[in-house]
Amino acid sequence: MGNTLHGYCQSCLMPFKKDPKGAGREHAKYCSYCYTNGKLMYEGTDVREFKRAMIKAIVARGESKIKAHLFAYMAGFAPRWRKKA
Numbered sequence: 001m002g003n004t005l006h007g008y009c010q011s012c013l014m015p016f017k018k019d020p021k022g023a024g025r026e027h028a029k030y031c032s033y034c035y036t037n038g039k040l041m042y043e044g045t046d047v048r049e050f051k052r053a054m055i056k057a058i059v060a061r062g063e064s065k066i067k068a069h070l071f072a073y074m075a076g077f078a079p080r081w082r083k084k085a
């Protein structure tokens, strides 16, 4: 595994330090929530859809809805969702 704990998930902006799988995650650029079992949790290109899926997943982990919405808001600024100019 060449993954590092430095940097952030390119899909949801979570710091890799906070990834429960840490450097043992599957993808170098994505956290273990966004990328697991060999594929992206959300494979589409619609950021709003991604945020909805993300909020569902976070609440399912037992986090508060407020936290889920905050994380989803932050995720909108991740490189994966940056508009191609």
Ligand SMILES: [Zn+2]
Pocket: 009, 010, 011, 012, 013, 014, 030, 031, 032, 033, 034, 035
């Ligand atoms: Zn992520």
